[in-house]
Amino acid sequence: MSDNVIRFGGSHIGNQIALQNLKAWLAGSTSRNYVVVSAIPGLLDLIQFNLEQVFQNELNKEKLLNEIYGFYVNNIDEQPSDTYSKLADQLIGLLKGIGLIGDYSRALKDQVYCFAEKLSLEILSSLWKEATVIQPEDIALQVSSDFGNATFLSVDKNKLNKLEDGVFLVPGTYGLAENNKLARTGKTAADYTAAFLTKELGLDALKLWGLDNDFQRAKPVIIENPEIIKRLTYSEASELAYFEHYSFHPRTVEPLEHAHIPIQVLSPKTAKGEVETIINTETYIEKQIVKSVACTDDISLLKLDGPGVGLKPGILAKVTNQLNDAGLNIKSVITSQTSINFILSKENGAKALKLVHKLGFSTVTDIKVVNDLALIGIVGHGMQQAYGVSAKIFAAVANNKINVILSGSGASDLVSYLVVQESDKEKSVREIYNAFFSDK
Known part of the structure; x- marks a missing residue:
């Protein structure tokens, strides 16, 4: 059985059905399964808000700490792990320092935002104790120095290929830039991270374990129960990604298009791994043209x-x-x-x-x-x-x-x-x- 790269959205971390179905789908797998994880949306929003407010109001350490701890407790129903607590303290220390300096660079902003995924990954790791965490530093996941919109450059494939079979959790959306600074590839770019790893490992397909907002004919709050689109080209998917009611990063197709590696959106509702939408290079024109x-x-x-x-x-x-x-x-x-x-x-x-x-x-x-x-x-x-x-x-x-x-x-x-x-x-x-x- 070949290896898999699966993108698992941060909004699914608290979804017991989606997580249990992914575990069941991977159960008994005799391969390496890299699960690329994005940040819990509310946690990222909390960090962004506090960074924006740090120059206007004195940071309320106790309040922010309780809010950060709340994400762990709400998802796991127990007190935060030592690792989670240390990460929270590091984040608050960084925010206090920025408040004292009175300014921050794009690089420092990326470093702050990366804590959303570090904390989210620790929550998922506590829920999935059989899995092993891999940090970008562990696999030399290199990116350009375009902070906030970095491009993936390389990864140590030898290290990845030497791993034993199992499940490995990888934080999405950031890597190592010059001088080992962390640089983000976008706000919600775990899809792009997973696509890069899929291409570098020469795998048959990128798998997305559900989308927060499916590829549908129209926005569901406007059109009742619009049909899910079964087939899209890379270009069509990228075009739709610029509209916020589709949760797909536009750069996801970049590493895959020339290698003709398809993207499969799998339903998280069951453990069967059913393909809801497939995205590839094959131009499929529907009868009504418009998708x-x-x-x-x-x-x-x-x-x-x-x-x-x-x-x-x-x-x-x-x-x-x-x-x-x-x-x-x-x-x-x-x-x-x-x-x-x-x-x-x-x-x-x-x-x-x-x-x-x-x-x-x-x-x-x-x-x-x-x-x-x-x-x-x-x-x-x-x-x-x-x-x-x-x-x-x-x-x-x-x-x-x-x-x-x-x-x-x-x-x-x-x-x-x-x-x-x-x-x-x-x-x-x-x-x-x-x-x-x-x-x-």
Whole structure:
């Protein structure tokens, strides 16, 4: 039996059914099973909140310690282990030091956030005593020094291949950068970590033990019981990953795509390891073309308007460089001859506006940020080849008096974007979904 790399989400640590089913599925396995673990979401949120507040309020050590201990007690129903207590003390000491210094670097921020996974891993280890913990230091898991968005570079495969059969718990989302500093590969990037290990070990498939939010035709709070998508390409999955109602890291496909290693999303509801969704290089075009209608209202629109915008070279490059240097992510760019539109998160809109104003473009007559918007993504391979898909999308919104503020299609064969008023988000999803799936 071949080895396995399985990503186990932090939200499943407290889910007895998901954990017991994974244990049962791996029981009796005569192979090495690497379970890559992400942080418990609430624990990560707690650490992020306290780091953000450390300059404004004096750290309440006792309160924070009790909150951290609460995650252990709630999951295991006993007092924290010595290892867990030491980790909690180290975290609080680090936060107090940052408060005294009055500032922190990206590297120090990563070091703080890594405690969410270290603590989560100790909780899982206490629940799964038969498993062995492997730290990134143990296997020389090397990453680039792009703190907060690092890239995996190498791992000591010889050490991994010399291990005896069994279950090994590996913290996801971080590795060792220069000078052995810890660098994170993203907020919830355990999928990416697991993908890298899968590729480096030459395994047949990456296995994800369930998703917090399945790959479904639409957001379940908008469409009741949407169907789970059975087959996706790497590109389709990556596109959907940028919408928060899908819990999949966009970089997961990077290590796997060229090696044609599939991703299997396994159901955690039983111990059978049933595949709910498979993601690979095989382009599978469905009858209705569209596979999902995704949405997000976490957007703002940075607009640069002017009659010479399309003629003046370098405007787009200067803006993207400025935002990149400031660590602001651009979700998408939609352009015309008189306007360049950057789709950003809500949080980054106002920050980007200040930065771009400093560039002083003579050919740009108006720079502004538009809020209270929603982005609708209609995803599925074959849009450019299939007659009438775009017409069907626009008819669905036009017939229901939904104003499209901005649209973009043609840049990719697999997605069309609509920007609408935030108040029209759910209505847009329902009408577009009905246009493609009501008569499926």
